[in-house]
Amino acid sequence: MKPEDQFVQKCYYETFIKEGEERHPLEVLGEAFEKENALENADLSYIRFAQGEIYFHYKDYEAAVFKWESIHNDFEPWAQKNMGDAYFELGLSSMAEEIYKSVQTDSIVLKTEIALQLISLYMEEQKHDQAVQTIKQAVAMNPDYPNVTKIARAYFEKNEDWMNAVELAVNESIRTESLFWFQILKSYIEKGHTKTIAPDYFRDALSVLYKVDQIQFEQLAVALWRSYETEGAYLGWLREFNDLFAGLELHSLETWHELSAIYGETYFSLISGSYLLKQLAPVMPGILTNWLRITDQAHALQASTAVLAWGDLFPGSIGPQQIADAETILNHAEQTLDQLEYALRLFDSIMQWAKRNGLSVSTRLKWMARELIDFDVQHILVTGMNGSGKTAFIQSVLADPLPERPTQFVMAVRHDDEHALSVISDKGISPVTEEDNAAPEPGDMLEWRGPSRFLEENALIFIDTPGLNGPGRGKAYEYLRFVDGVLFVLNANDPLTDKEADMLLKMKEQVPGLTIHFLLSKMDMIYSKQEAADLVEETVQKVKTIFPEANLHPYTSNYASREAGLDLARFFRQNFKPENLEESRIEKLSHCIRESIADLLKQRLQNEQHLVESINRHEDLYAKLNGAANQLQDVIHEQTELVRSSYHSMTRKIRDELQNKIPEILRKSADFIKPDSDFRKIHLELNEEMNNRIRHFLQTSISPKYEELVTEWIEASERELQQSQDYLDEMAEGFNKLYGEEILALACDFKIMEDWRRDADRMANGIPFEPVNILLRHTPQQVLLKSAGKLFGVLSQNKTMLYNRYKKFIESEDYTEIANLVTNKVMLQFELFEQGLERDVRLFFKNPETVLRETIAETGAAIAETKEMLENMKENPEVYQDPLKLFELKLRQFEWMQLGQKTSGKV
Template sequence: MTLEEQLINKTYYKVTYMNGQEGKHPIQVLGDAYLLEQQNDLPDLSFIRYAQGEVYFQYKDFEAAIFKWENIHNELQPWARKNMADAYLELGLVKDAEEIYLSIQPESPSPTLHAEVSLQLFSLYMDQGNIDKADKVLKEVVSLNPDYPNVTEIARRFYEEQEKVQDAVELAVNEAMRTDSLEWFQFVGEYVEKGWTKTYKPEYFKDFIKSVHQVDLKCFEQTVASLWKSFKKGDSYLEWLKVLNHVLSEMEIHKNAVISSLYKEAYVDLIEGNYYIKEISTIIPDHLTNWQRVSVATDKIFAASAILAWSEMFPSSIDLGVISDAEYNICHTEKLDNVLSYCLKLYNSIAEWARSHELEVGQKMKWMVQQLMDSNVQHLMIAGPTGNGKSSFINSVLGENILKPSTSSIVVFKDSDAVDIHEITDTTIKRVEDISDFQQITASQLHTKVIEFGLPCDFFYKNGIAFIDSPSFQGNAKTRNEFFHYLQLADSLIFVLNASVPFTDKECDILLQIQKFAPSLPIYFVLNKIDTIYGEHEANRIIEETESRLSEYFPSAKVFPYSSVYDSGDQLDQLAEFVKADNDHEALQQGRTEKLLFLIRQLITELLERRVKMETDIVNSISWNEDIAGRLTGALHQLKDLEGEKIQHIQTEYQMMEEEIRNEVINTIPTILKGCTDFIKEDSDFRHFHSELNDEMNNRVQDYLHNDILPKYYELLKKWIANTNGEFNQCKEYLDEMCESLNRLYGEDRLKLEFDFRVIDDWSRDADRMTNAVRLEKINILSKNTPTQLLLTGAGKLFGGMKQNRSMLYNKYKSMVDSEDYYEVAVIIANKFLQQFDLFEKGLDRDISMFFHHPLSVFEQIIAETYEKIQSQNDTLQNLRANPESYKDPITLFEVRLRQYEWIKDVGKDVQPIY
């Protein structure tokens, strides 16, 4: 036991003084030693006192121990002070203990003593709950003396318990690289799994990855996998891939299934279309290089094909040596099973991306992919020129006379429980009700259609076969292109020959075109109408000659003689054996893989074209909408001008009519009032005559207004209303023509205007109401208080009862009535009479506006919608032009994947260098 171990455990007294003194008590032994030492000339009692302090401490006499340790003045003094602090701690004097510990730390001559003091302070602070101080003292001791027993373990547990994530991670990483301890590497792995490292940059783990690889391969795999998973969830994923690729490029690393799988998964993520090419272009080359280094088994094919595909799309981005190794791997690796499923995943990725960009894959394309993925059915395309009996051949197999000659459609006949017919276009799949409708559709020569025709058919059911009937070759380039396009559905092709004139130059030309377009497509030859050949010998001769001629172009060609007029089950069984003789599942899968890849390339090309078309369409749409917005705005201004014009015109017409009535009333009333002289009689009672005369005048005015003016006004109003209705109809006709013109531009009835003719009905009711009766309040016509009227009124009251004065009053009244100026009275009466008509006039502008309200609202709404659409399209166009890579980059990456699968398809074949 070393001296430091004795001092730590407070057993210095045992080793130094108790050897050979086992039977004696330590107090006695040390007392004897003390007395003996005092006898020396220069006694050194410090060592004995130090030992005595240990004994007192063991027997919990802490005060005596402290007294002894206070008097130590040799090299044991630092340890004595540490022990004093321990004693104070035992006595519960924590503050005194802390002060002594802190006084020892800075001047401690021994790393061990420093570590012990630090650990004691750590325990003290933990007991006090002072986590910050405990953390600080622990960090210091770990930094100065990490090899001290249990220091790093205490620190690890402390950091974990206190959830000091960063401290725990950094401690584990540092200790792992310092000690090469597998345990510490595993701790780091645990922290990664817990998500404690997610705030760290990938660069932090660069040296750590190298270290763990040197210590343990399994731990290396687990650590890299955990870090990979952790960074994949955050924003530092691409940076992680850069760092890892840089680290691995500097390491001697061997094949590794775990790392290879991670590389494969990451590569798929990178080229899925979620990143811009500029983001990954500096990562992919190193990524693929390292992937090929670590790849195992089937991953080797994926890595090699990815390298070749990427280098084709981005030349000079990958080292030539890496490309050479990839070419070697492609040529010397076994083929993959089920490549078709990988291609389908690519297709689905493209379709999903297209859908997210509002570019739905057409129904025809979807349907063709579905047919290719139906592994239970072999698709045989039936081809041949007109006159060879192609339709009769198919009808004989179907057992029904369904097909008519020379159809322009692609028809897929397949087995079904019942007749089920659908027409497939790019936008829809529409059910065809019955066979007659089907025949009508296929007879149309306007467009090539695609029809899926399901029906019960024993031949199809028993042999797992479907027929694809192609349009007959008529020399029409469009028809031939359609035919070649749908060759992608065919697993093999039956070419129908005519036994009477087999294999003409025209048929040879057709077949060579087919072979050029689909070189790997198996072709079977059916010699139809063999029943027209007389004699078996002649039939055999024709068959042999036909096969001989075919062999010049198709060395393995065989001919199957067939008669569409024979209803023979044996013939169909033999036909099935004929077309399935060379049926190879692997070749079938290979063929469908090639076809699906062809369709995917076609889809990618179509999407690229759509991008160009999209921008062109948006530009054209903006231009069109701006033009239509201008037209609509002009129409709106015309409509508003028309509204204003009609308001002014109709109001003016009404005012003229009202003014006519007003003038007539003003001009007629004085005559009526003057005519009241006939009411004045010599025998009138002039005492009350003034009032009676005023009443008479009011009555005659009332009668005039009721009997003459109201009927006339009514007729004028009716005429005015009729004229206004005519003008409203003219407005409607004008606006209807305008809308028709605009709707022709829209190509639909976008503008539909409704005019509120109810205003005419309202005016008619108002006319009836206003002219039905007018009852004016009685007015004092003779209330001017002129001298004449005052005199007559007074005279009438005084002298009206005297007969001799009546003649004088009679003449005076007649003279007064006849000579009076009634203009002001007439104006008052006219104003009172026309008061309600004036109110009607004030509402005319509102009523006329109601007639135009809906058309104006429609124009304003459509103009607003048009400008909103223009703004939206301008925003879309700006985004497209400002960020073209958001569309182009995913498609480019889809093409990289496509080339990768094309390379995978050719695994095992000799390849030409691509550099």
């Protein structure tokens, strides 16, 4: 046993024990101690070191420390470490830690042992940070030392310190290249402990594992891949792994089934619309290139077509060699795809996306897609020049006449037991009734359903187009990629003109492989059978010159002949016999999908234009509404002044009459004084009489006059306010007509008139009057008269004097103050009413004010919201355009799959 191993196990003392020695070690060491001590240059350190070990094993830790304290030779560092062990056992952790840290040594074993002891100490003391730091130091210093990494892993796992556990597993995997540690790392990944770690952290571990075991490499890569799928670092992982994988040398015999599968999942997930193209551009070429390198037979079709589709839409992003490899793989790939299901699923995903984004795939295109998957019928485009007899031919195969319709629209004609005519537009399908006078829009088509034995027995739907030389002549070309064939109707009077030939060549150019046959109509106008036969032969030659595969059928619109009907049916069966109908329909469905994508992109541009128009419209409305609000304020101000001034003029008349009449009434009260009056009480009686006469005047003159004047005022005010209401109604009607919707309703509150009438009636019939002190005030003259009355009133010879004096006083007195006092009291309620007129007029116009204010606020908010939408649309066009581009990518990939199927000859 090595000396350091003896020190670790504290069995150095065994070196003093001879083989076969039966005495106790302490006895042996004691004898050795005596012998050594007897020497002149005795060195007792080694014996004391060994004695300390014996005491330690027998748990006599104090005796062990006593022995080790005196060690000062090359054993001293170990003796210090052992002293720390003794203190640790005694529970003196602080002393033990201090001693451990004080040991100075170059021995890696001793350092490791001290670290392990400190780890145990820190664990016991629950000092996590110190324990982790010491564990890391021990692993870094001596990872191969027994139990170091085992202890580290166990501690990290127990304390759920997954970051350090992962770090340990990664470092040990790289250092040892041991599959054991790679398995540990994989378990951490699968449990989700690595999701927050940057993907590049695992690059070296993956590189090492690839050299050790490719199978384990694939499993670890897939585990990491899965762990990042839902994390923000997912794209970073894809970039990191693809860079790494691209640099690895792959052998042809290697198979990567799991990686090939996850590459496929990832590709389709990335193009699902959750990411923008600017996010995909840095990673997709690497993904596709690596996928192509390792694809197995199960994924070869998807991988190769994905590469080719991406290369088509983003030229230069994938190298020419990869494109060539993809084409080679495609030619040998198994064609296991259900193409119809793929196309329908793609079309459905486009419709769902459009719905989520407030858009809609054209109903006309959806109608076409639905028709294309009905393999029980054929769609034949019936076209020709105006006057060719096209309409008469279609009419001849129907039991009932076609309804009259605008000639510039395409019409689908099909058999049905019931009659129905519908308009198929981009927005929906609408039935047309006899009462319906609405004209279809330019892009709409019509669908007529009615009884037709010919169409039913031959499973045909005719797509009737406008004449190629009339209004809507371009419509026929829009449906060429939809129909299964074209029946071109020629006029027997001038068949296959140069213009017709040019149009037919244009159709062929647009849709190569399009089946075109001819119907020679108006044959009933050729009276000679020979002439008719010659005409047919001549026309066939002309047709064959341009369209060698085409055939011609001479026809008369007189469909009464059963034989003629059978000939026509035979012509359709022989010449429009479907070959590879499903394949052909799927190609047409692809075109329908492409049109849908283009239409949605067009809708985006239209939406942007609509937002611009909406902003302009709302800004115009906003300006006009503010102008209307200012005009309303002018009206309110004008009406308030008019109502108040007219009311004030009325009350001014009342006030003037009161101030003029009351003094006159009071002066005339002198007739109440008689020569025989009791002048001792005359001032009281006369004061009461004066108040009574004032009250009478108010009741008999002022109240009726006020009632008359206020009634006139209310009627005049109502007429004025009604004019304001009329003005506001005209204003609202102008707004509503201008913008084509019910924007404003500016109804005023005429209930205020009822309030005015009620208040006026109350004031007119209840003018309040409290008696006032007229003669009982204390003016000098009043005092003298009052005193004289009391003094001389009993003397008859003095009554004449008093009578004259009183009468003269009453008739000459100045009653202005009294008149003002009474007038002010009487007019108080009238003036209070006047003060509330401004508020009342405001209440009258409150609803228009509120409506205008709220409409202005709503319009302003709509402008701000629309501007924000427009700004977002302009600043982030990719939010809308990128999903459509990805739909186009899927469609292009589908088209490559179709091409691969044709090339390989597999169905």
